[in-house]
Amino acid sequence: MHxxxxxxxxxxxxxxxxxxxxxxxxxxEYRAAIREFVESELAANQSNxxxxxxASRRSVGRSxxxxxxxxxxxxxxPHWPAEYGGSDxxxxxxxxxxxxxxxxGEPRGPQYMNVNWIxxxxxxxxxxxxxxxxxKRISAGDVIxxxxxxxxxxxxxxxxxxxxxxxxxxxxxxxxQKIWTSYANSAEYCFLLVRTDTKAxxxxxxxxxxxPTATPGLEIRDIRGIVGEHAFHHLYFxxxxxxxxxxxxxxxxGWAVVRRALSYERVGSPRYAxxxxxxxxxxxxxxxxxxxxxxxxxxRLVLAKARCEAARLLAYCVxxxxxxxxxxxxxxxxxxxxxxxxxxxxxxxxxxxxxxEGLAANSLADEQFRSALPAGVxxxxxxxxxxxxxxxxxxxxxx
Amino acid sequence: xxxxFSSVQSALVDSLHSLLxxxxxxxxxxxxxxxxxxxxxxxxxLAAAGFLDLATSNGAGPLEAELVxxxxxxxxxxxxxxxxxxxxxWLIGQPVPQIxxxxxxxxxxxxxxxxxxxxxxxxxGDATGMLWPEPGEIAPVESPYGAAMGYLxxxxxxxxxxxxxxxxxxWWRVAIxxxxxxxxxxxxxxxxxxxxxxxxxGQPIGSFQAVQHRLAQLYVAVQQSTWxxxxxxxxxxxxxxxxxxxxxxxxxxxxxxELHQLTGAIGFTEEYDLNLWTMPLQALRVExxxxxxxxxxxxxxxxxxxxxxxx
Numbered sequence: 001m002h003x004x005x006x007x008x009x010x011x012x013x014x015x016x017x018x019x020x021x022x023x024x025x026x027x028x029e030y031r032a033a034i035r036e037f038v039e040s041e042l043a044a045n046q047s048n049x050x051x052x053x054x055a056s057r058r059s060v061g062r063s064x065x066x067x068x069x070x071x072x073x074x075x076x077x078p079h080w081p082a083e084y085g086g087s088d089x090x091x092x093x094x095x096x097x098x099x100x101x102x103x104x105g106e107p108r109g110p111q112y113m114n115v116n117w118i119x120x121x122x123x124x125x126x127x128x129x130x131x132x133x134x135x136k137r138i139s140a141g142d143v144i145x146x147x148x149x150x151x152x153x154x155x156x157x158x159x160x161x162x163x164x165x166x167x168x169x170x171x172x173x174x175x176x177q178k179i180w181t182s183y184a185n186s187a188e189y190c191f192l193l194v195r196t197d198t199k200a201x202x203x204x205x206x207x208x209x210x211x212p213t214a215t216p217g218l219e220i221r222d223i224r225g226i227v228g229e230h231a232f233h234h235l236y237f238x239x240x241x242x243x244x245x246x247x248x249x250x251x252x253x254g255w256a257v258v259r260r261a262l263s264y265e266r267v268g269s270p271r272y273a274x275x276x277x278x279x280x281x282x283x284x285x286x287x288x289x290x291x292x293x294x295x296x297x298x299x300r301l302v303l304a305k306a307r308c309e310a311a312r313l314l315a316y317c318v319x320x321x322x323x324x325x326x327x328x329x330x331x332x333x334x335x336x337x338x339x340x341x342x343x344x345x346x347x348x349x350x351x352x353x354x355x356x357e358g359l360a361a362n363s364l365a366d367e368q369f370r371s372a373l374p375a376g377v378x379x380x381x382x383x384x385x386x387x388x389x390x391x392x393x394x395x396x397x398x399x
Numbered sequence: 400x401x402x403x404f405s406s407v408q409s410a411l412v413d414s415l416h417s418l419l420x421x422x423x424x425x426x427x428x429x430x431x432x433x434x435x436x437x438x439x440x441x442x443x444x445l446a447a448a449g450f451l452d453l454a455t456s457n458g459a460g461p462l463e464a465e466l467v468x469x470x471x472x473x474x475x476x477x478x479x480x481x482x483x484x485x486x487x488x489w490l491i492g493q494p495v496p497q498i499x500x501x502x503x504x505x506x507x508x509x510x511x512x513x514x515x516x517x518x519x520x521x522x523x524g525d526a527t528g529m530l531w532p533e534p535g536e537i538a539p540v541e542s543p544y545g546a547a548m549g550y551l552x553x554x555x556x557x558x559x560x561x562x563x564x565x566x567x568x569x570w571w572r573v574a575i576x577x578x579x580x581x582x583x584x585x586x587x588x589x590x591x592x593x594x595x596x597x598x599x600x601g602q603p604i605g606s607f608q609a610v611q612h613r614l615a616q617l618y619v620a621v622q623q624s625t626w627x628x629x630x631x632x633x634x635x636x637x638x639x640x641x642x643x644x645x646x647x648x649x650x651x652x653x654x655x656x657e658l659h660q661l662t663g664a665i666g667f668t669e670e671y672d673l674n675l676w677t678m679p680l681q682a683l684r685v686e687x688x689x690x691x692x693x694x695x696x697x698x699x700x701x702x703x704x705x706x707x708x709x710x
Contacts, residue, residue: 020401021633027400092400283702292703295691299645301702302694306646309639310623313630320402337619389618390611394591399606 063109067141125249263328347372437515465632472581481574514549528556
């Protein structure tokens with residue numbers, strides 16, 4: 001698994017079928033092929049890193065071109081079942097693909113989310129018509145989605161969301177707000193969570209509406225921020241009418257679909273791969289500027305490197321479970337914490353090492369600092385993950 | 400890639416557990432710490448069962464040897480298992496003596512297990528030497544970090560070979576990381592149990608979120624240390640070994656303090672087991688120069704070369 005792993009012990013190890021960290025020849029070739037493709041595609045721009053964040057207009061625009069090329073090669077949705085246009089790739093091949101993409105700044109842009117969990121959620125709960133339409137478009141790489149999850153009063157406590165959808169004949173009438181929605185400016189669809197039963201227990205009154213963002217009654221406003229262009233939007237719904245045929249899964253039971261989708265999302269984006277890539281870049285900068293001999297610099301770089309490798313291994317524990325068809329377990333919470341720590345470690349040291357040279361927009365340090373800053377907030381806060389580790393892994397009691 | 404123990408590995412760990420339940424554990428550790436600080440009986444039992452020669456044996460490898468070090472550390476074993484099973488086999492031919500210590504010639508302080516060692520491996524720059532102490536030659540040094548510590552005798556070591564010192568250091572780092580991971584695992588288990596049982600303000604202290612998050616972060620760090628040690632052992636890669644040793648040394652630093660803080664005053668007593676894991680952790684985290692030296696090694700290997708490095 002390590003590009004420079006010593007080979008001296010391998011023959012000995014092969015005889016014992018123990019914990020096995022090695023890649024098969026097919027997996028190694030798969031990674032090499034993807035890497036070669038990504039490097040040739042991104043050669044002109046070095047990497048997707050350095051273009052004002054993954055949600056920027058330029059990144060989103062480029063993602064269409066890039067995703068279409070991936071789709072042609074069967075690399076956009078290889079982990080999907082063959083009946084939906086995939087090639088039943090293993091969970092290992094999926095993480096290899098993710099690592100190669102993330103280490104180069106995620107050139108799939110917002111489409112990694114489509115292929116990682118929106119598509120699979122539609123496969124799991126969609127009608128024949130929904131599958132036929134949406135899965136085709138997602139797997140062709142020609143559509144952008146956003147996720148209408150967080151609300152001003154529903155963040156970590158997502159299930160307390162109160163954007164309402166009231167049934168009126170064959171339509172729902174939606175009122176409320178969503179916030180922090182990435183890609184909403186360029187998205188064609190929103191994976192929208194709404195409350196369809198205001199009296200039920202909070203987890204049991206939620207439904208999912210696959211909502212076209214062009215629907216009248218939906219207003220999208222950009223929220224300017226510090227973590228990249230178009231990272232956040234505020235969505236306002238005023239008597240927005242959405243056909244009942246857009247509902248994904250049974251009415252009031254959308255939470256189960258979301259939970260399942262999010263359990264995969266925790267390790268869906270291998271941030272450690274990008275952090276490790278950036279760390280090497282920053283270390284090269286430090287070397288070129290005579291700073292590698294500073295013991296304080298060396299310690300920070302090495303601990304960050306260890307964090308990236310450790311996050312990779314803990315993510316692999318999750319992938320191993322997934323590959324063996326086990327239900328998502330607490331390994332994902334542990335891996336998520338480790339990934340956030342890895343991303344942050346690199347983000348924090350980057351500015352310390354580069355000093356004032358890191359302050360220029362889109363410098364290595366700037367890119368990593370601003371990319372890592374939201375890592376512990378996006379896709380479930382670090383604190384929620386720590387709560388889950390406390391209870392699900394350590395068995396600590398609730399207060 | 401397969402991160403489960405196989406049936407072979409599970410059987411190995413089961414039989415190891417059975418042996419350690421008879422020959423190690425807190426009561427045994429207390430006895431050994433009061434009597435010579437090196438458990439020769441444990442080493443003999445591990446040797447007789449073949450657990451010290453897994454690194455180079457058919458049907459096993461360094462990863463299995465690493466697991467032995469981890470498990471023995473969990474049971475508070477007081478013996479230089481890592482040096483014997485993960486470092487010595489790459490340097491010296493069979494038969495390897497049971498009690499082997501290792502040190503850097505440049506380090507001035509006492510060496511773990513030197514006072515009990517049949518052989519001391521001495522690393523001096525690129526050179527590797529062997530020093531066979533005479534009986535009684537090395538006086539035990541009193542140390543609360545307990546491990547038959549002693550100063551290296553002031554006489555030349557017998558040259559072993561040139562160019563193997565870096566190999567020795569890489570495997571030494573794997574051994575350090577494995578032992579730290581095992582000790583931290585056991586110390587955390589004990590502390591989590593304590594947090595569930597200890598009641599203050601009418602509820603278990605483990606129900607407070609301020610305590611829960613710290614224990615959860617310790618758990619993640621212990622998992623990171625464990626998997627880094629395992630992958631370093633599996634690969635034999637010097638960079639991964641340095642990363643594993645650096646990370647686990649750093650985790651031992653803050654982790655020991657956290658474990659004691661969460662346990663409160665009982666943790667400072669001899670009767671309570673926590674110190675059986677946390678005190679040796681301090682010796683391990685400074686061994687081979689500690690974080691600073693592990694860091695220099697990784698930086699030199701990975702980034703200090705002007706040639707473009709691999710990802």
